[in-house]
Amino acid sequence: MTAIITGAELYFPLAGLIDIEQEIARLNKEVEHLTAEVERVEKKLANEGYTAKAPAHVVEQERAKGHDYREKRDKVLARIAELRG
Numbered sequence: 001m002t003a004i005i006t007g008a009e010l011y012f013p014l015a016g017l018i019d020i021e022q023e024i025a026r027l028n029k030e031v032e033h034l035t036a037e038v039e040r041v042e043k044k045l046a047n048e049g050y051t052a053k054a055p056a057h058v059v060e061q062e063r064a065k066g067h068d069y070r071e072k073r074d075k076v077l078a079r080i081a082e083l084r085g
Contacts (some may be wrong), residue, residue: 009075027076027080031073034070
C-alpha cells in the first residue's frame, strides 16, 4: 500500500494482506482526482483575466499547487505500474 503526500511517500508492506486489484483501483481513483486538480489549476492559470487581476503571490501559489498535483500523480502512476509488475 502506498500513500503519496507532499514531501513524502509512505510504503506499507502488506504483501498477502491486501487485494492488489483493489489497491490499483484505489490508486486509479487517486489519479483521476489528481488529474482533475491539475486540469482545474491549468484552466485557472490559462485565464488571462485571473492572472492579470490576482496578486502575484496567489498566482505563484496556484503554480506550486499544479506542480505538486502533477508530481503526486506521476508517483501514483509509477506505483500502479509497479503493482502491475
